[in-house]
Amino acid sequence: MKKLGKVITLLGALALLIGGLAGCGKSSSNSSGASDNQSTVAKIKKRGTLRVAVFGDLPPYGWVNKSGKRVGYDITLARRVAKDLSVKIKFVQVNANNRVDALNANKVDIVLANFTVTSERKQVVSFAKPYMKVSVGVVSPKRAPITKVSQLKGKNLIVTKGTTAENYFTAKQSSVNLLKFDSKTQQFNALKNSRGVALADDNSYLYAWVKNNPKYTVGIKGIGPKQYISPAVKKGNTSLLNWTNKEITKLTKAGFFKTDYQKQLKPYFGKEVKASDIIIN
Amino acid sequence: MAHSGIDVLTMGSNFWRLLGGLWITIRIALVASIIGILLGSLLGILRTLPNRPLRVVLRLYLEFFRIVPTVVLLFLFYYILPKQFNLNLPANQVATLVFALWVAAEMSDIVRGALQSVSTHQREAGQAIGLNYWQLQRYVLIPQAWPLCLPATVNLLTRVVKTTSLLMLISVMDVINIGQQIIEANNKTDPNGVFWIYGIIFLFYFLINYPLSRWAKHLTQHQLEATHL
Numbered sequence: 001m002k003k004l005g006k007v008i009t010l011l012g013a014l015a016l017l018i019g020g021l022a023g024c025g026k027s028s029s030n031s032s033g034a035s036d037n038q039s040t041v042a043k044i045k046k047r048g049t050l051r052v053a054v055f056g057d058l059p060p061y062g063w064v065n066k067s068g069k070r071v072g073y074d075i076t077l078a079r080r081v082a083k084d085l086s087v088k089i090k091f092v093q094v095n096a097n098n099r100v101d102a103l104n105a106n107k108v109d110i111v112l113a114n115f116t117v118t119s120e121r122k123q124v125v126s127f128a129k130p131y132m133k134v135s136v137g138v139v140s141p142k143r144a145p146i147t148k149v150s151q152l153k154g155k156n157l158i159v160t161k162g163t164t165a166e167n168y169f170t171a172k173q174s175s176v177n178l179l180k181f182d183s184k185t186q187q188f189n190a191l192k193n194s195r196g197v198a199l200a201d202d203n204s205y206l207y208a209w210v211k212n213n214p215k216y217t218v219g220i221k222g223i224g225p226k227q228y229i230s231p232a233v234k235k236g237n238t239s240l241l242n243w244t245n246k247e248i249t250k251l252t253k254a255g256f257f258k259t260d261y262q263k264q265l266k267p268y269f270g271k272e273v274k275a276s277d278i279i280i281n
Numbered sequence: 282m283a284h285s286g287i288d289v290l291t292m293g294s295n296f297w298r299l300l301g302g303l304w305i306t307i308r309i310a311l312v313a314s315i316i317g318i319l320l321g322s323l324l325g326i327l328r329t330l331p332n333r334p335l336r337v338v339l340r341l342y343l344e345f346f347r348i349v350p351t352v353v354l355l356f357l358f359y360y361i362l363p364k365q366f367n368l369n370l371p372a373n374q375v376a377t378l379v380f381a382l383w384v385a386a387e388m389s390d391i392v393r394g395a396l397q398s399v400s401t402h403q404r405e406a407g408q409a410i411g412l413n414y415w416q417l418q419r420y421v422l423i424p425q426a427w428p429l430c431l432p433a434t435v436n437l438l439t440r441v442v443k444t445t446s447l448l449m450l451i452s453v454m455d456v457i458n459i460g461q462q463i464i465e466a467n468n469k470t471d472p473n474g475v476f477w478i479y480g481i482i483f484l485f486y487f488l489i490n491y492p493l494s495r496w497a498k499h500l501t502q503h504q505l506e507a508t509h510l
Contacts (some may be wrong), residue, residue, distance in 0.1 A: 061464055063462065064462040065293070066294065067294050068294050094452060095449075104360075104364070105359070105363050105364055105369075106364075209471075266445070
């Protein structure tokens with residue numbers, strides 16, 4: 001019995017310790033405002049380096065080529081932004097899950113990692129003007145192409161759980177039967193095995209996939225609301241946010257994204273896609 | 282074009298990049314182990330002192346690092362603590378720090394156990410010839426406890442090496458992270474490349490850990506023979 005008491009005391013103490021740490025986390029995230037902003041334009045220039053969160057494993061947006069160099073649509077933009085700030089660039093590789101934390105813990109100044117603007121994310125980071133747009137697309141075999149949503153009524157449509165495609169069809173197109181999978185590999189295999197008449201996902205993924213699978217076509221290029229990809233900065237960092245907004249406007253006017261598209265994305269997407277399907281004019 | 286995907290390894294500087302990642306892995310594991318073993322040995326000795334509050338504090342330290350998963354610790358030290366204390370260390374240093382603290386915690390328990398398992402006769406004999414506390418540690422307890430901790434310590438080292446695979450969570454460019462980059466860069470053209478990359482990573486870990494575990498086994502056998510004499 002004495003031993004049990006000891007164990008309970010120990011557990012209690014540990015719980016207090018962990019709770020204390022978590023409590024600190026909450027109180028300080030409220031107080032962290034502009035006062036401890038380490039990523040203002042002035043501070044970045046003074047430091048001489050821009051720290052950018054990027055993907056390292058998502059061709060053609062952010063990846064590493066065989067000679068070990070970071071390349072991709074987002075990376076080209078990142079290098080250009082650093083050049084226009086006249087500072088050096090430092091890449092910090094992140095996963096989809098830690099993009100927000102990297103910003104909030106001051107690990108990076110800006111995120112350029114295929115970051116889709118959503119209302120949930122808007123509450124924790126500040127998004128600048130978008131530099132790319134995506135929407136849900138539907139891919140189907142060329143011999144039985146699906147070109148209208150009405151063709152899907154009562155048929156099986158393949159999606160991946162947690163994607164915008166799943167959300168859209170669940171909320172807006174309830175007459176379609178959804179066949180849900182956990183990963184991209186699984187969903188594409190399911191389509192190849194004809195488990196459904198078509199597959200819905202972000203259209204930019206689908207363009208890249210049909211390039212390597214010429215028996216299929218993106219019959220519906222865009223459905224539902226458009227989604228935008230934007231640079232993100234820490235919430236409250238108005239200095240860098242305003243600078244980035246001006247930069248995006250300037251680069252759009254100068255045709256920078258068109259060139260970036262031609263160089264980085266076009267080789268992956270194939271002929272079906274036009275630059276205007278992806279970039280913002 | 283049917284090929285096995287082995288060219289993924291030889292393409293460009295891919296193999297050298299993997300070796301570079303392996304070096305990061307080894308460096309973090311090695312530095313953390315050295316710091317951790319030194320600190321842990323000291324804490325282990327302190328835990329045998331008859332001072333109750335000190336023992337409770339050190340016990341809490343041990344349990345904290347043993348119970349909380351390494352993933353959570355890394356996340357805490359890399360993303361959450363910098364916000365409180367404005368202490369912004371680079372990812373590699375955070376990784377070394379967390380691993381060193383973890384090794385120290387585990388090591389303190391190994392050392393405490395070893396010291397306490399030295400028979401009471403030895404301790405009493407030492408006291409009888411007038412050795413003071415530190416002399417007793419230096420000449421009687423540590424020399425006899427040392428061989429007892431070795432196998433468990435080597436075992437801990439192999440765990441440290443394997444656990445470095447979690448470091449990609451905090452943006453450390455270790456061998457797993459580099460492997461992931463290479464796999465995704467070639468996934469469209471060489472879907473089989475993934476087997477070769479993970480195969481070579483398996484081989485790397487094996488080449489580090491197998492000699493270590495052989496050594497641990499050798500030490501254990503040595504010890505068994507010694508005690509059965």
